[in-house]
Amino acid sequence: MNLIMKNKVLSAVCAVLAVVGIVCWVMQLSQGLSLTGMSTANSWGLYIAMFMFFVGLSAGGLIVASSASVFHIKRFKAVALPAIVLSTVCICLAGMFVLIDLGGIQRIWRLFTGPNFASPLVWDICVITLYLVINILYLVNMRRGNDRVVTIISRFALPCAILVHSVTAWIFGLQMAKEGWYSAIMAPIFVASAMDSGLALLLCVLAVLKKARIFNTSGDLMASLAGLLCTCIAVDAFFIFCEVLTMAYPGAAGAETLALMTAGPTAPFFWFEIIGGLVIPFCVLVFAKNRERTGLVVGASVLVIAGVLCKRLWLLLTSFIVPNVQGAPGIMSDGSWTLMGSYAPTLPEVAIVLGVVSVGVLGFELLAGWALAPATEAASVKAKAPAAAADMEDAAPSLG
Amino acid sequence: MSESQKTLSRRGFLKGTGAAAGALGLAGLAGVGTAGSLLSPVDAHAESEERTAHLCHQFHCLTGCNLKCTIRDERISIIEPSDIVKDKKHSTICLRGIGEVSHIYSQDRLQVPMKRVGERGEGKFEQISWDEAIKTIADNLKETQQKYGEGSVFIRKSTEAGIDFDFITQLLHADAGGQWGLDRGQANGLGPAFGPWSYLSNRSHWEFKDAATIIELSHNPLESAMVWSRPLMDAKEAGVYIVAIDPRFTGTAAKANEWLPVRPGTDAALIQGMLKAVVDNGWYDEEFIMAHTSCPYLVDRATGKSFRSSETMAPNPAVVSAEPVGAPFVWDTVTNAPALYDDPAVVAALEGEWTVDGKQLVTEFTLIKEWLDGITLEWAAETSGIDKQAIVNLADRYANNGPAIIDIGLGGADKYTNADVLGHSTAMLVALTGQYGKKGAGYASYCGLGASNPSATLNYWTLPEEYGYGESPVAMYDMPYKENSIHAALTFGDAFTLEAGAAQDMLNWVKTLDFFAIVDLYHSSAVDYADIVLPACTKFECEENVKQLRDSMGHVMLANGMVKPLFESKSDLQIERLLAAQWGLEDLLPKTYEELARFMLDGVADADPRMEGITYDALLANGGVMALPETGDDYMPDGTADFFLTPSTRIELYYEYLADQGHALPVYEDANEAFETNPKKAQYPLYFTQGKSRYRIHAYYSAAEWFQEDFGPSINIAPEDAEVRGISTGDDVRVFNDRGSFVATALINRSLQPGVLFMAETTYTRYYKEGFLQNVTNSARLERGYSMFFGPQIPYNDVLVEVEKA
């Protein structure tokens, strides 16, 4: 089954965006990262935020799929295949964002000839590679119907999925220099938001596949997954509350960072995450009746995904605003010395991000077409590509 | 401006490729637009050839560090403190020395001779050849002199351009522009008391640590002269109490124990408050007063003239008029009659009034007391804005707490019309308290000049007798306002916008000249008004291996190891020779800097045995640096209070020559514009002040790209003043008054007294959005200044303005 050819409009749009993104990336390779809005004061930006975001999105799929085997939740088995496809694509995108963010990608072989195992980035690269391998093995064996192997792999997949998000969290959480990152709860928060955003994305994709008659998921299962999402949202909100309380209570350095989060330049992202990403979806999904209505579930899921994206942004960027030492040597922008950092992504930077996401959509089409073919051959004859396209676009993060 | 020059130069390059002007010059021309291609690309360092050179740096910060330059591939790549000076304390550098790496190769260097093609001020030029440029200048100067006489040509070499020689002005008997009017306001006021050059200290500033108190009066050495600040920080570490008197919270104020934020232009009121406290409380040093000052001298109360002998003359002539004067009388308490001041048998009265031959004779000290009776501490406090008790405390600390130094700045308070009153008042405070001529005490500008280092004896190249400066009936700064005969001008450096206030008046006058040529290093503000522009080279460049011979920091320094002049620039000497050749007079000038240096050293050891062994060849063998024998850590000149270059050789506090103008004593008067009760404040409520910045010496270094990263034309404004005007940091603001306006970037800075603006001294107009700061400065003249030693001073800071968002 060729989903790319079936969804011509979507595929064409994605192909164009992907080409634009690649052109911008080549420009970035030749000109340097000055093409982006990053500066020495704000040394990480949209790419790293998207890296965190996609690592998280990848989680939901693998966790649902592997839970099915590990905890013998038979119902989840039904969606294991699309979940794994989604997870595989997302983790590839996450990896691409890390590579795009590198200033000296031509020296990347140094990672293999002389890795520093004290670096959380090295841990992350190892774990992500392992994670990707597990995903692929999972996918291959599942499609072949090799249940025994799938069960074994799933035993490794679940802890690996949790680990991949924890290690990503530790890239930030172990940095004492950044008040807003340095926290033991960073890994649990990452896992929780990975669960809710990943599940939300899975729900959206399942809804789209169902609507397009590519892959049918029962209403019961959707509701059940929505229930799980609701729980995850609650857990995520609880962790965030723990973190915020810990920051605020002593009224010390943490409170200053919190003040920036709640009232500073990153406040809109913070408040969208709290209200749009946690409170509203929770209030919607906490009622069983609402969970049965696909429209509400998808709506809540989109909010959760957007909320988690916002969270990645405020989490990353807030810690760059006020340096420990005001006006330190590395801080300079626009050819004049400044005392604070500031950041806004540039157009090419956004184009590269959209390009990567487009590659992801195409990749999903390709992979899903191959993986889901036997199960959906009959149903997919009259698939409505445009509908899928529209919904996929919703799921894709947009910074407009 | 800059665009047109770039375009010109690119075209010039294309045109000039045939007439190759040296590979380096061409490479430079090709790259005018971008510094990246200023010079051909450099390959790996390793294969490059390196050599070192030494030279004496800037004169104008009064420092003159010897710098060691590493020249790689004929480019000055490293500049560092000299390692061949005799003592480590003279192995110095500051950011200005280091910044030369950027400054020498600045994009705003003038590169080729140019002639004006647009209107004056428009900045449109076309490249011409050196031959054409020199001939045009000579033809115009000749024609002007034939038509209007020799005095119709004005030529000025600014201080930094070609130190130690100025031939062309003398060869043409040109008008050199008279008094400069720069930064000698206090010197005008203290000179008659302590002698004409007494604004430079007669003791070493390395003695700072021996003082109990140092008062930095309108002096900010920590930003203006970093290299000379080391003794001040030694003193701070040694626990000396440092007081900074300045309207602004300067770098020096930040390091001081106490900051007294006087209102601009009112420093004299504060000092007079101190005088009042000293005299009222009897804190003066009577022994010192009797031995070293004119306080017991008699004055004829009716005429205000000193009561002098008509037979016996004083040892020295009068300070200002240079005319011989009679020896002063004192009242001898033994014979109860007037007696010569220096008669050893006399016991002079300090105070009193007597009638002799119908004349009411009174001592100077009595007059001083009477004058001070009319002053109150309340007035001093109200005028200066400094709390009464703070004034009394400072007076107490200064007079009664061990040796104290008053270190004055050249600039700052000098830039108000009433600066002479300040100089006179401070001279009186120092004299009455006896804080002079002993270890840890003194009063002067402790800068690089003066007695801190031994100085060398050198020959000066002289021209035949028939050549010399012409008359200067009108000072340059007065030319726009006073009738004068100038019709053509040639300046080395930007005299017109740097050495005069109210730039629009000056530049409008420049526009009326028949001809104006400028020789400069950078595209300075006046360049746009010139008919012919000649590019000079920096002190690091020369046609020959050696350049200037200088006497600095107790060393004789011969610049050597020069790089060739960049682009098509030439050294001052060769430019002067080219000009002189147009009159057939070039043979009167040294052919080379080598010839000049050899001449300056030739036979000096015969006149001064200290110069023994310091010859041209010995200098070159020693990297161009040789110390004078006394130079070293223990060099401490023993400046005393026993002899002054005043008529009676004592400190003379009563200024007879100003008696008719009512200023025999330092009677306070407001500045011309900058005073609280000025009705103009309703319209222009803010004081506009300018001063030195570490990033520049006057406008010099403005073109250094490294400094431009940190520092551009920005106007510092106090938060209170910014808030009411809705101004934020980074806004473009218009600063204006009746004289003109300019636009600069606002910088909200709380290290300012509210109501006072501050800007680093002028920079080239091309760096402003519109106009430049000299458009608003004051050109008022103090009438009595014309009778003073240094003439009236330009009151750059005596300025009120308003600011608004542009």
Added chain:
Amino acid sequence: MTKYGMAINKTRCIGCQTCAYACKMQNSVAKNVRWNRVLSEGCDVVDGAVGQYPNLSRTYLPLACQHCENPACMKVCPTGATYKDEMGRVEIDYEKCIGCRMCMAACPYNARSFNWEEPVHEPGFAYGDKDVPERTKGVAEKCTMCKERTDRGEEPRCVQCCPMGARVFGDLDDPNSEVSKVIATRHASQLLEEQGTHPQVYYFE
């Protein structure tokens, strides 16, 4: 062992920025990059003031790489490009730097700069010490404690050029070195001590 370090006298520091430019010159530091910079502590502008008129104060803080004994930047560097050398200096092997900027996130002092593009030199040639390696775009750079000079037995350029003599350089492992003595006798402190990075650059008053 040798452990190079520095002590900076904040009483003597007059904020003149000479060290900042000396560093720029010595190390051929490009346009809009500084390895070393003198900060006006707590001020919203350079050369500003803290407090309310007329009770103002201003102190300067010269800041560059602190050459920490426990360098956060080194720990997080994935390729070992940042390393602690045998003289106790924190150095960067530009050949190994992949430009991930982990080090920049980790440094509590914001001491590092990144070459977001090919470095631009004004003037347009490689001024500075001939032994200083060139940096390309995509690598991080910072104060090396003038590795090239200190390897030759010279003091760092900022120490040599400071007009106030506010900087003392030497071996922290040698109790008789001037720097060790100054640290011991003048109650020298370290910047952001609570970060546990143990800087080898000390400050004293």
